[in-house]
Amino acid sequence: MSERDLKGYWKKNLSYLGILLSIWFVVSYGFGILLAPVLNEIQMAGFKLGFWFAQQGSIYTFVILIFVYVYLMNNLDKEFNVREDD
Amino acid sequence: MDVQIWTYILVGVTFAIYIGIAIWAKAATTSDFYIAGAHVSPLTNGMATAADWMSAASFLSMAGLISFMGYDGSVYLMGWTGGYVLLALLLAPYLRKFGKFTIPDFIGDRYYSNFARTIAVICAVIVSFTYVAGQMRGVGLVFSKFLEVNIDIGVLIGMAIVFFYAVLGGMKGITYTQVAQYCVLIFAFMVPAFFISFQLTGNPIPQLGFGSTLSDGSGQYLLEKLDELHTELGFAAYTSGTKSMQDVFFITAALMIGTAGLPHVIVRFFTVPKVRDARISVGYALIFIAILYTTAPAIAAFAKYNMMETVNEEEYTEMPAWFGTWEETGLLTWVDKNDDGIITYAPGEAISGLPDIQRNAEGEIVRGAFGEVKVNNTLAEGPNELYVDRDIMVLANPEIANLPAWVAGLVAAGGLAAALSTAAGLLLVISTAVSHDLIKKQIKTDISDKAELLWARIAAAGAVLVAGYFGINPPGFVAEVVAIAFGLAAASFFPAIILGIFYKKMNRQGAIAGMIAGLLFTLAYVIFFKIAFPEYNSPEYWWFGISPEGIGTLGMLLNLAVSYAVGMIFPEPPKEVQQLVESIRYPQ
Numbered sequence: 001m002s003e004r005d006l007k008g009y010w011k012k013n014l015s016y017l018g019i020l021l022s023i024w025f026v027v028s029y030g031f032g033i034l035l036a037p038v039l040n041e042i043q044m045a046g047f048k049l050g051f052w053f054a055q056q057g058s059i060y061t062f063v064i065l066i067f068v069y070v071y072l073m074n075n076l077d078k079e080f081n082v083r084e085d086d
Numbered sequence: 087m088d089v090q091i092w093t094y095i096l097v098g099v100t101f102a103i104y105i106g107i108a109i110w111a112k113a114a115t116t117s118d119f120y121i122a123g124a125h126v127s128p129l130t131n132g133m134a135t136a137a138d139w140m141s142a143a144s145f146l147s148m149a150g151l152i153s154f155m156g157y158d159g160s161v162y163l164m165g166w167t168g169g170y171v172l173l174a175l176l177l178a179p180y181l182r183k184f185g186k187f188t189i190p191d192f193i194g195d196r197y198y199s200n201f202a203r204t205i206a207v208i209c210a211v212i213v214s215f216t217y218v219a220g221q222m223r224g225v226g227l228v229f230s231k232f233l234e235v236n237i238d239i240g241v242l243i244g245m246a247i248v249f250f251y252a253v254l255g256g257m258k259g260i261t262y263t264q265v266a267q268y269c270v271l272i273f274a275f276m277v278p279a280f281f282i283s284f285q286l287t288g289n290p291i292p293q294l295g296f297g298s299t300l301s302d303g304s305g306q307y308l309l310e311k312l313d314e315l316h317t318e319l320g321f322a323a324y325t326s327g328t329k330s331m332q333d334v335f336f337i338t339a340a341l342m343i344g345t346a347g348l349p350h351v352i353v354r355f356f357t358v359p360k361v362r363d364a365r366i367s368v369g370y371a372l373i374f375i376a377i378l379y380t381t382a383p384a385i386a387a388f389a390k391y392n393m394m395e396t397v398n399e400e401e402y403t404e405m406p407a408w409f410g411t412w413e414e415t416g417l418l419t420w421v422d423k424n425d426d427g428i429i430t431y432a433p434g435e436a437i438s439g440l441p442d443i444q445r446n447a448e449g450e451i452v453r454g455a456f457g458e459v460k461v462n463n464t465l466a467e468g469p470n471e472l473y474v475d476r477d478i479m480v481l482a483n484p485e486i487a488n489l490p491a492w493v494a495g496l497v498a499a500g501g502l503a504a505a506l507s508t509a510a511g512l513l514l515v516i517s518t519a520v521s522h523d524l525i526k527k528q529i530k531t532d533i534s535d536k537a538e539l540l541w542a543r544i545a546a547a548g549a550v551l552v553a554g555y556f557g558i559n560p561p562g563f564v565a566e567v568v569a570i571a572f573g574l575a576a577a578s579f580f581p582a583i584i585l586g587i588f589y590k591k592m593n594r595q596g597a598i599a600g601m602i603a604g605l606l607f608t609l610a611y612v613i614f615f616k617i618a619f620p621e622y623n624s625p626e627y628w629w630f631g632i633s634p635e636g637i638g639t640l641g642m643l644l645n646l647a648v649s650y651a652v653g654m655i656f657p658e659p660p661k662e663v664q665q666l667v668e669s670i671r672y673p674q
Contacts, residue, residue: 006668006671006672009672010671010672013671017175017176020171020175021171021175024168024171028164028168028338029335029338029339032160032164032338033160033331033334033335033338034331034335036157037326040325040326044297045297045298045307046296046297046298046299046307046308046309046310047296047297047309048309048325051157051160051309051325051326052297054157054160054163054164055152055157055159055160055163055380055383056293056296056380056383058163058164058167058168059163059164059167059376059379059380060376060380062167062168062170062171062372062376063369063372063373063376065171066170066171066174066175066365066368066369066372067366067369069174069175069365070174070362070365070366070369073179073362073365074362074365077362077673082672082673082674083362083673083674084360084361084362084673084674085674
């Protein structure tokens with residue numbers, strides 16, 4: 001395998017990390033904490049929205065983020081031919 | 087059948103299962119003992135990780151804490167789940183590729199230094215012992231509350247069980263018992279939650295009931311009513327809390343980063359066969375954890391509503407039977423400050439310190455004018471007459487909601503499962519730190535696998551004894567030092583591992599300086615406010631308004647800054663170390 005392939009793989013991996021961790025930050029620290037007082041003006045069923053993000057929504061988002069990452073990386077492993085043998 | 091018989095049956099059956107698994111999954115090699123031979127399937131590992139992670143505190147105390155903290159309780163919910171995103175994206179796959187046995191292994195090899203390895207060992211041991219003492223205490227508490235066994239005997243029984251499967255089976259035994267323990271604890275947590283959610287809101291799913299209207303015919307939303315009750319009595323609204331925003335921010339970050347840096351959690355991802363297994367396994371773990379963590383805030387709100395509706399401005403003599411039962415355990419106390427026989431619940435303390443029940447010469451409980459249990463404590467200023475221990479919110483939930491006796495027995499078995507599974511994982515970290523990172527890697531490098539395995543067992547046995555000792559004689563500041571465990575993990579391991587993976591040029595001088603700086607800074611701050619000068623422990627004295635619980639975040643930033651600055655002065659790491667870093671970045 002050539003050096004260039006691995007560099008490309010790592011670069012792509014880092015860009016995935018950047019995007020996913022930005023979402024991680026915005027949803028928990030953003031919606032759940034910094035913007036919570038503003039979002040609390042919005043009511044969703046019996047929840048104030050900021051409160052819901054802090055106690056429910058952020059946790060659901062974390063789960064989804066990990067599975068998106070798994071999906072992206074499994075494809076990336078195949079694309080750059082670095083997938084482990086079965 | 088009554089609660090006690092049910093508890094004996096359920097606890098007995100679950101303990102028999104754990105012992106059966108221990109005999110079946112005996113470790114034959116050090117690889118079995120340290121990482122279950124790296125043969126664990128991702129799903130199994132996810133479940134085991136969830137049990138490993140969710141401790142007595144998550145199971146018994148967290149919902150209660152949130153009940154009394156309202157919105158502020160979100161720091162635990164986000165903090166103890168968000169770290170898994172960091173684990174999945176930044177740590178687990180690379181450490182799996184590295185493929186050794188322990189965190190000190192990685193630190194020692196990556197920073198080509200036994201000194202760095204030793205610092206990591208010290209951190210791992212401090213963090214794990216801090217944590218494990220609380221678990222053993224939790225085991226003792228469950229025994230004493232549900233089975234009326236002396237708390238010390240409870241700790242001894244717990245020690246015997248953990249001793250059996252941790253010493254015999256190592257990681258292999260622990261993994262499969264943790265799977266069983268997860269099933270027990272999640273079942274025990276969810277059953278009362280379904281019942282209560284249905285009773286209060288007509289919707290059995292607690293996550294939905296949490297946002298539904300009350301089924302008392304008022305048509306009012308549960309949370310709306312809860313906010314109303316709080317403000318009426320002079321408390322801050324349930325959904326807004328009282329902590330400052332920057333403190334909530336820093337505590338959440340310290341808990342998240344600390345979670346991702348806890349050695350007993352990280353090491354679980356060494357047990358799966360492949361890098362891609364490590365990734366998905368974190369995802370499974372978080373699903374299993376999220377089931378409990380999204381239910382806990384719902385239970386917190388239900389329990390708080392039930393409590394406020396039952397007690398406030400009601401006559402003591404009208405209280406349901408559970409009120410009296412829990413008074414006798416010292417977890418609930420009513421002091422009639424104005425002698426009107428009516429319970430007043432208001433902000434502020436009711437009494438100073440924990441309830442100390444009055445007894446006469448024959449050892450019988452002394453009762454007041456209305457039949458309430460009297461306490462020796464001095465009364466606190468202010469109108470509040472009710473002391474409620476946070477743990478009661480989970481422990482007494484089945485009784486408060488009038489659930490069948492077997493549900494209460496189940497809660498006891500679940501609490502024990504949560505405490506034992508976490509204790510075992512921590513004890514394993516301590517034993518491998520001694521047998522592998524100290525003896526094998528430093529003292530006697532030519533030791534045979536068999537002899538190393540024997541040492542691992544001896545170290546595990548020793549760790550069980552020390553943990554038991556702390557369980558029976560808890561240092562007065564146990565609750566306070568949990569903040570240290572997370573702070574230390576965040577300020578020491580996490581940056582060193584991250585830099586080790588993502589910054590190839592980081593050298594040993596930088597990493598060591600960073601770990602020491604982060605460690606000392608965090609320790610000093612926590613000790614200053616929590617142990618040395620607790621009278622100064624308030625926002626006006628904290629740096630930037632950050633409480634000792636949140637200081638690990640600053641410690642981590644300090645670690646990163648010092649690592650980088652010191653790293654610049656010294657030469658790059660050797661070629662083979664840079665190649666090692668390169669190699670862990672790719673699955674193959």
